[in-house]
Amino acid sequence: MGRTLAEKVWDDHVVRRAEGEPDLLFIDLHLLHEVTSPQAFDGLRKNGRQVRRLDLTIATEDHNTPTIDIDKPIADPVSRVQLETLRKNCAEFGVRLHPLGDVEQGVVHVVGPQLGLTQPGTTVVCGDSHTSTHGAFGALAFGIGTSQVEHVLATQTLPLAPFKTMAITVEGELPDGVTAKDLILAIIARIGTGGGQGYVLEYRGSAIEKLSMEARMTICNMSIEAGARAGMIAPDKTTFDYLEGRVHAPQGEDWDAAVEYWKTLKTDEDAVFDAEVVIKADELSPFVTWGTNPGQGAPLSANVPDPASYEDASERLAAEKALEYMGLTAGQPLRDINVDTVFVGSCTNGRIEDLRNAAAVIEGRKVADGVRMLVVPGSVRVALQAMDEGLDKVFTAAGAEWRHAGCSMCLGMNPDQLAPGERSASTSNRNFEGRQGKGGRTHLVSPQVAAATAVLGHLASPADLSDVRTPVEA
Amino acid sequence: MEAFTTHTGRAVPLRRSNVDTDQIIPAHWLKKVTRDGFEDGLFEAWRKDSEFVLNKPERKGATVLVAGPDFGTGSSREHAVWALQNYGFKTVISSRFADIFRGNSLKNGLLTVVLDQKVVDALWELTERDPNAEITVDLQDRQVRAEGVTADFELDENARWRLLNGLDDISITLQNEPDIASYEARRPAFKPSTIQA
Numbered sequence: 146m147g148r149t150l151a152e153k154v155w156d157d158h159v160v161r162r163a164e165g166e167p168d169l170l171f172i173d174l175h176l177l178h179e180v181t182s183p184q185a186f187d188g189l190r191k192n193g194r195q196v197r198r199l200d201l202t203i204a205t206e207d208h209n210t211p212t213i214d215i216d217k218p219i220a221d222p223v224s225r226v227q228l229e230t231l232r233k234n235c236a237e238f239g240v241r242l243h244p245l246g247d248v249e250q251g252v253v254h255v256v257g258p259q260l261g262l263t264q265p266g267t268t269v270v271c272g273d274s275h276t277s278t279h280g281a282f283g284a285l286a287f288g289i290g291t292s293q294v295e296h297v298l299a300t301q302t303l304p305l306a307p308f309k310t311m312a313i314t315v316e317g318e319l320p321d322g323v324t325a326k327d328l329i330l331a332i333i334a335r336i337g338t339g340g341g342q343g344y345v346l347e348y349r350g351s352a353i354e355k356l357s358m359e360a361r362m363t364i365c366n367m368s369i370e371a372g373a374r375a376g377m378i379a380p381d382k383t384t385f386d387y388l389e390g391r392v393h394a395p396q397g398e399d400w401d402a403a404v405e406y407w408k409t410l411k412t413d414e415d416a417v418f419d420a421e422v423v424i425k426a427d428e429l430s431p432f433v434t435w436g437t438n439p440g441q442g443a444p445l446s447a448n449v450p451d452p453a454s455y456e457d458a459s460e461r462l463a464a465e466k467a468l469e470y471m472g473l474t475a476g477q478p479l480r481d482i483n484v485d486t487v488f489v490g491s492c493t494n495g496r497i498e499d500l501r502n503a504a505a506v507i508e509g510r511k512v513a514d515g516v517r518m519l520v521v522p523g524s525v526r527v528a529l530q531a532m533d534e535g536l537d538k539v540f541t542a543a544g545a546e547w548r549h550a551g552c553s554m555c556l557g558m559n560p561d562q563l564a565p566g567e568r569s570a571s572t573s574n575r576n577f578e579g580r581q582g583k584g585g586r587t588h589l590v591s592p593q594v595a596a597a598t599a600v601l602g603h604l605a606s607p608a609d610l611s612d613v614r615t616p617v618e619a
Numbered sequence: 620m621e622a623f624t625t626h627t628g629r630a631v632p633l634r635r636s637n638v639d640t641d642q643i644i645p646a647h648w649l650k651k652v653t654r655d656g657f658e659d660g661l662f663e664a665w666r667k668d669s670e671f672v673l674n675k676p677e678r679k680g681a682t683v684l685v686a687g688p689d690f691g692t693g694s695s696r697e698h699a700v701w702a703l704q705n706y707g708f709k710t711v712i713s714s715r716f717a718d719i720f721r722g723n724s725l726k727n728g729l730l731t732v733v734l735d736q737k738v739v740d741a742l743w744e745l746t747e748r749d750p751n752a753e754i755t756v757d758l759q760d761r762q763v764r765a766e767g768v769t770a771d772f773e774l775d776e777n778a779r780w781r782l783l784n785g786l787d788d789i790s791i792t793l794q795n796e797p798d799i800a801s802y803e804a805r806r807p808a809f810k811p812s813t814i815q816a
Contacts, residue, residue, distance in 0.1 A: 161798040166777055169795060171802050173810055181696065183652035192789070203813040209650065223650040230652045241813050262811045274695040274719060290697035290723035292788070300792045302799055306722075306775070338637055339689040339715050372692060374718055395809040403809035438637045438692070459636040459687055459736075466635070556646045556694075575693060577641040579664050 147413025149310045150379050151345040154285040154410065158268050160302050167304040173267035173284075175297050176253045177204035177240065179231040180558070181272025185295035186234040196238045198301045203262065204235050204242040207252045208558045212521050212548035215245055224559065238298075251524020251550045254278040254492035258362065259526050261391025265380035265407040270297055275492045275574065277368040281361035282388075283380035283410045285345070288369060308374050309419040311344040312412075315352040317426035322607055324502070325360035326494060326572065326591035328352075328424070329367045330432040330442045336422060338440040341373030344420065347412060348378050352426035358387040359498040366493045367574050370439040379411040431606040433479055434576045434589040436467035441576075443479060445594065445606055451475035470578055471586050472566070479604050482588065486569040487518040487545075487599040488581070489592055491555040494572035495523025499592040500531045503572075504539040506596035506607045509614025511544055513602035518545035519561060521553040545599065557582045570598040621728035622785030626709045627755040628682030630746040631672055638686055639693035640720060644702040657702035677750035685742045685754070686713040691720025691731075700724045710756045712763065714739050725778050728785060732756055732763060738770045758782060 148156070161169040175198075182204070189195070196202055209224040219225040228245065235242035243249040249256060254275050257263045269279040269286035272294040279286035293303055313332060319325075333340075346368050353361070361378050368376025385404055388394045395403040412418075434442040435449050441464065443450065452464035452475065468475065473482070489495075489503045500522065512518045520540045522528035528550050531537055537547045554561040555573035563569055563585025572595050576587040588604060597605040648660035665671045672678060684703065690713040691699060700723045703711065711729065714736040724731045734742075745752050745765055754765040758779060763770045774782075781788070792799075 160802040161795050167775075169792065169798065171799070171806070174813070180649050184654050184697075187652075187654075188789075194789075200812045200814045208646075221650075227650045227652060241815065262813060264811050267811065272695060272697075274693065276695075288695035288719055290695055290700070290719060290726065292697060292723065292726040296789050296792065299789050300799060301803075302792060304788065304792065338692055339717075342689075342715060342718060369693075369719075372689070372717055393811050393813070395811075399809040402807065406807070406809070438639065440637075462634070463636050556641075558646045558649065575639075575641065577639045577693060579645055580641050583645075583664065 147416035149412045149416045149418060150283060150347055150377055150410055151285060151308065151310055154266050154268065157266065167306050169302050169304050170268060172270050172297050172301055172303060173201060174257065174262055174269045175202045176257055176269070176271035176276070177202065177294070178207050178253045178273065179227045180208045181291050182234065182294055183227065183230045184291050185298060186238065188295040189238070189298055194299045196240060196298045199239050201301060202240050202298070204231060204240050205250055205253050205256050206231060206245050208552045208556065210245045210551040211559050212551050212553050212561055215549050220560070248525050251526065252492045252495060252552055254366065255495060255523035255527060258282070259524060261388055261394035264388065264403070265384060266410050270303065274369045275366050277373070277376050278362050278366040278492055280365040280368065280375050280377040281358060282384055283377060283407070285375055285377065287375045309344045311341065311346050311420040311422065312418040313346050313348045313422050313424065314350040315348065315424045315426050316350045317352055318355065319352055319426045319429060322593060323429050323431060324591040324593060325356060325363040327429055327432040328426070329364045330434065330439070330589060331429055332424060333367065333371045333439050334442040335424070336371050338370065338438050339372045341368060341371035344373050346371070346373045346376040348376060353378060354381065357498060358383060359496045362496065363493055367439065370574060380407045431591065431594050433594065433604055435471065435473060435479060436464065437470055437576055437578050439574065439576060439589060441467055442589070445479055445604060447479055449473045449475055449477045449479060482604045483568070483602055484570045484588070484598055484604065485516065485567045486563060487516060487595050488521070488554040488569055488571040488573060489519070489595050490521030490523065490553055491573040492523060493574040494592050495521060495527065497527050497530050499572065500527065500536050503592040503596040504536040506593050507543045507545070507600060508539045510600045510610070512599045516599055516602050518599040519548055519554060520545050521548045522550045524550050554581050556580060570595050570604060620726065620785045620787060623728050623730045623758050623782045625755065625757045625759060626682065627753050628709060629680065629751060630683040630685050630742065630754050631678050631681045632743045632746045633672060633684060633686045634743060636687035637689045637692055640691055640696050640699040641693055643691065643699040644696065649696055649698055654701050655705055657698055658705040661702040661706045680707070682707055682709045683754045683756065684708050684711045685739060685746060686711055688713060688715045688736065690716050692717040695719045697723045700727045700729050704729050712739060712742065725782065726788065728782060730756060730758060730782065732772050734763060734770050734772055738768060741768050
């Protein structure tokens with residue numbers, strides 16, 4: 146019987162397979178950041194262990210880093226200690242680090258792909274659940290805990306429990322104005338936050354094949370929000386074109402050998418998935434969340450659902466609690482929800498195409514009075530590219546704040562946070578209670594919806610905007 | 620890792636689904652660089668409400684958390700496990716756990732037990748009715764016992780063996796060093812390297 150893409154990559158990394166034991170898998174790339182690594186380095190020190198493969202390990206600073214005044218000392222002493230700890234650990238063990246201020250610094254899941262380190266058929270791990278992002282390249286990529294970070298540092302392997310496979314087949318074409326973000330939010334609403342549990346998802350079908358690498362990363366990024374172990378997309382010409390010429394992509398003969406191998410990385414015709422979900426792309430429209438988990442979403446044109454309409458008792462209770470926390474009423478049109486803050490950024494939507502998409506909507510328009518809009522590039526490279534294209538000027542002319550790269554308001558570990566009761570439209574990945582600041586309320590949206598929402602002050606899509614634009618003053 | 624064989628203790632019934640790791644331990648606690656001192660951050664936002672179940676005097680000293688489905692979703696933060704352990708929990712029961720949280724818990728000796736929602740309902744009813752009711756989680760026999768409840772649970776033999784003996788994963792893996800070295804020797808040359816040219 147044929148094998149799925151995930152099974153092929155898994156099989157190619159088995160170091161040891163024995164009866165009654167989990168497979169021991171080799172890890173091709175280990176990404177580190179400051180939050181989930183300090184206790185792992187402590188463990189190495191305590192046991193007199195070294196980092197086994199420095200050549201497969203790389204670190205960046207992202208969660209705690211400020212997005213303004215980055216040349217000044219970090220104000221929060223606890224954040225500062227965490228960053229200093231990473232710097233000390235990387236120096237002591239010899240790990241390559243891109244600290245705040247470095248040109249390669251940025252959100253770990255933006256940095257790996259842009260350096261060309263994330264490649265098809267590799268295993269990629271990081272102490273961060275959004276490691277699933279890298280699956281867009283046909284890599285088997287997943288988030289791990291700190292004990293596993295230590296395990297990979299010491300052994301470059303992980304013992305892993307077997308997984309099931311689920312095909313998410315998206316046929317047709319996404320309508321105009323409907324993005325990868327809308328698609329993944331719709332998928333999560335369909336299968337639920339636990340729907341992917343135990344599965345590696347493979348996104349496939351004509352609508353997926355048409356997507357750019359950056360859009361594919363947005364989709365794989367949020368696989369974890371469906372509870373999945375990982376999300377993958379088979380590599381194709383789009384993948385190879387994205388990688389060719391990047392700093393760490395293979396060169397010369399290695400490139401040819403790599404591409405030859407990468408071309409074998411697709412699910413065999415006779416392979417069988419453990420589960421399959423089919424989505425019709427043509428039926429989708431801009432999608433937003435109304436609740437406090439990423440599965441609580443609906444088309445922007447819909448109303449806030451009535452908890453009483455849920456048959457399942459725990460879903461009903463969850464919806465009641467969500468509406469209470471979010472300060473929403475059942476039946477209220479989603480378009481009537483006013484926001485205080487708009488956040489464009491994160492490992493979900495902080496890449497150059499995302500910034501271009503948001504800029505195209507907001508160019509010649511103004512952020513509504515009383516609304517704060519933060520634009521935080523996913524990496525310094527993304528920021529430089531955007532500035533080269535003049536996107537920073539488009540945002541600032543509209544009244545948005547152009548910030549330095551980092552995780553920022555996605556989780557508010559740095560000073561970029563919502564105040565209690567404040568409401569955001571955010572291109573990030575989680576709408577959990579307090580995620581963006583204590584008492585903050587989050588609606589997950591695409592970059593285009595974020596930009597339109599900033600202009601109108603309530604949840605909106607670009608289609609809701611008039612064609613009138615104010616020319617930017619020179 | 621601390622070994623887990625059998626534990627008996629009073630319970631905290633947590634009637635919520637989708638308790639994500641941001642609720643278990645909010646992000647600002649993640650700035651700490653140690654594995655301890657997270658107990659005050661556990662369910663920090665909810666604990667501001669005096670009616671929250673963890674704040675009830677009769678739940679003081681409880682060691683078994685009985686949670687709703689999809690417990691531990693979201694972030695990979697192992698701090699969520701440390702916070703539960705620092706607070707005093709030895710075991711968590713739910714009908715469904717998020718994968719990463721489950722993996723993290725078993726690596727730290729916090730036993731996560733999957734039971735049918737019907738059994739979880741019964742444990743909720745029992746422990747809400749009688750805060751002194753005790754629940755026994757027996758890893759030896761893979762069974763949960765409480766007044767009127769006897770339920771077997773599954774846990775793969777390898778994970779069970781490691782928990783019962785409190786074994787450290789890294790030491791076990793390093794026993795297979797020749798396998799790792801031999802795999803490394805046959806990796807293709809085109810695989811990525813982080814070394815700067």
